[in-house]
Amino acid sequence: MEFNCENxxxxxxxxxxxxxxxxLLEKVWGxxxxxxxxxxxxxxxxxxxxxxxxxxxxxxxxAHAGMTLQSLIESNPEAMIGxxxxxxxxxxxxxxxxxxxxxxxxxxDDTLAMELxxxxxxxxxxxxILQADEGACIQYDLKNNCTVEDYSDAITEGQPKRCLEFLxxxxxxxxxxxxxxxxxxxxxxxxxxxxxxxxxxxxxxxWDRVGLDGKFRDLHIEKGLRCSKPGSGIFPYPIHxxxxxxxxxxxxxxxxxxxTLDEVTLGNKPYSLAMNGKPxxxxxxxxxxxxxxxxxxxxxxxxxxxxFLPAALEQVFIGSEVQxxxxxxxxxxxxxx
Numbered sequence: 001m002e003f004n005c006e007n008x009x010x011x012x013x014x015x016x017x018x019x020x021x022x023x024l025l026e027k028v029w030g031x032x033x034x035x036x037x038x039x040x041x042x043x044x045x046x047x048x049x050x051x052x053x054x055x056x057x058x059x060x061x062x063a064h065a066g067m068t069l070q071s072l073i074e075s076n077p078e079a080m081i082g083x084x085x086x087x088x089x090x091x092x093x094x095x096x097x098x099x100x101x102x103x104x105x106x107x108x109d110d111t112l113a114m115e116l117x118x119x120x121x122x123x124x125x126x127x128x129i130l131q132a133d134e135g136a137c138i139q140y141d142l143k144n145n146c147t148v149e150d151y152s153d154a155i156t157e158g159q160p161k162r163c164l165e166f167l168x169x170x171x172x173x174x175x176x177x178x179x180x181x182x183x184x185x186x187x188x189x190x191x192x193x194x195x196x197x198x199x200x201x202x203x204x205x206x207w208d209r210v211g212l213d214g215k216f217r218d219l220h221i222e223k224g225l226r227c228s229k230p231g232s233g234i235f236p237y238p239i240h241x242x243x244x245x246x247x248x249x250x251x252x253x254x255x256x257x258x259x260t261l262d263e264v265t266l267g268n269k270p271y272s273l274a275m276n277g278k279p280x281x282x283x284x285x286x287x288x289x290x291x292x293x294x295x296x297x298x299x300x301x302x303x304x305x306x307x308f309l310p311a312a313l314e315q316v317f318i319g320s321e322v323q324x325x326x327x328x329x330x331x332x333x334x335x336x337x
Contacts, residue, residue: 031099133188180229
């Protein structure tokens with residue numbers, strides 16, 4: 001990717017780390033941990049999801065406040081995403097809080113998303129477990145030797161849990177969920193989710209409960225079974241060794257087709273992060289605010305907040321006034337392979 005030097009300089013002067021108004025979604029399975037973590041208060045409504053960074057998030061800081069992420073990409077794609085032509089930003093960052101089981105569900109891959117829904121993008125995702133009660137577990141994939149046909153028979157026979165695999169999780173675990181993996185998040189878990197920008201979900205089982213409107217939610221058995229690919233996922237996901245860079249501990253978590261994800265524990269020197277011609281998504285998962293310095297300026301990122309770093313910034317320095325093992329961030333980016 002080649003940049004015009006004059007345009008890059010102008011973009012650098014107008015671009016900065018972007019903070020957003022999160023989109024909070026009430027869910028029948030949601031809890032109260034997200035609002036408490038972000039704002040120090042609880043809500044009466046069960047908040048299940050906070051959409052942290054997605055195309056329609058509204059920017060809340062600086063000269064571009066009030067614009068959506070996508071509208072800024074449309075007006076300046078080279079500075080924002082390192083491309084000459086605008087496109088829908090392909091990644092989405094969420095925080096999820098499960099007080100009850102989410103539905104057992106599956107997402108299509110790119111090919112089936114186009115075939116079944118006319119959408120160009122499927123949904124591969126990954127989870128980083130932020131909090132987990134003792135005994136918390138997820139449903140992940142089908143049991144060994146259980147085929148899609150076996151699972152279809154179990155559903156038909158009124159035993160939809162018969163083929164499902166359940167696995168314990170704890171804080172700090174990383175779970176990779178490629179499209180086609182049957183899955184569900186269990187009670188007592190708050191997690192960070194990085195995914196392709198898609199909301200196509202096929203429910204296979206919803207625990208025989210009603211939704212917020214008092215009605216049973218729709219199931220999508222035929223499409224869900226069509227998309228299911230037993231054995232697609234890997235648990236536990238293999239983690240690389242941590243690196244120490246200028247006193248900062250960098251743990252590579254995910255290196256897959258659509259995205260990369262790192263956990264960084266900040267040390268006593270700022271962590272230098274290069275954009276490499278692409279935007280970077282940063283989420284503060286620690287107990288203290290951090291600051292992102294770009295040029296001679298900086299932006300404070302509060303706890304439980306996410307920031308979009310435009311490609312034109314080229315390089316930023318991430319630091320904290322506090323020296324503590326709990327000063328941590330998750331850093332995500334596109335990975336086109």
